[in-house]
Amino acid sequence: MHNSCTTEDLLQYLYNDLPAGERTKIEVMLQENWGHREKLQVLKEAQEQLNYTPLEEPRSQSLQNVLDHLYNSNKPEKRSYTTWYSKPAADML
Structure with missing residues (x-):
């Protein structure tokens, strides 16, 4: 992982898909950086919307x-x- 948080x-933090050490680093960064906290909040809201949005069946077409x-x-x-050879390349060998 890097010194800053990427999306x-x-x-991965939101879905608990990080090793314990990296998760701890993210938690420290979240405490220190309000921008990361804000971005995490937006991701949480999107996750909730996805969880409660009914999926429609795709059209058969x-x-x-x-x-x-x-x-x-x-x-x-x-x-x-199209080549300028009169024979295919395999025949020229």
Whole structure:
């Protein structure tokens, strides 16, 4: 960890995803820096909103678009190579 708190550090602190030593360092920084405390408070409020916001089921067309994209992106591409050679490179060896 660094000498200052990043948003990622604060998120890990918020979700109790830090080793004890790093958590203690964050707690000290929070006591000393009101800006970090304010940022942590904003993250806590966002966490609460996420916990209580009902999730809607995605539209079936959206799911189909994602699946189509995944299917098409896994197909090998047909590439055409234009060169000034009269034969493919493999035949020239």
